[in-house]
């Protein structure tokens with residue numbers, strides 16, 4: 001029987017604190033190393049999107065986060081095989097992001113957003129972020 005592959009959901013957390021958003025530099029794979037992203041990753045089958053973001057932020061940054069509203073629209077990726085969804089997030093109780101998986105971390109204000117080379121798919125999110133950073 002032919003079973004169509006489901007569209008893969010990738011979630012990203014725009015962690016905002018004091019008018020800045022946390023940008024994370026990928027360390028691998030080589031095709032995306034050096035590009036900057038929102039922490040996150042693939043939602044596992046049966047997993048809730050918010051739960052996936054909480055899990056990924058713990059794994060990648062060692063922090064607890066509270067997930068808020070969606071930012072921007074769904075972004076089609078991978079020739080329609082995946083979709084990126086970004087959520088606003090805040091850190092719990094002053095947790096401090098750690099460099100566990102990324103090459104570098106930066107807190108960017110609205111006028112610094114274009115100082116890093118974001119992954120191309122993130123462009124529509126970065127474009128509306130100033131409205132979230134005040």
Ligand SMILES: Nc1nc2c([nH]c(=O)n2[C@H]2C[C@H](O)[C@@H](COP(=O)(O)OP(=O)(O)OP(=O)(O)O)O2)c(=O)[nH]1
Nearest residue numbers: 010011012032037038039040041042084119121122
């Ligand atoms: N986390 C994240 N991934 C993004 C963003 N923008 C973007 O194009 N991507 C792409 C990069 C990757 O191809 C894919 C996410 O895959 P990943 O490798 O980070 O996912 P994962 O943590 O679940 O990794 P793995 O278990 O498969 O190794 O989505 C973004 O802002 N955040």
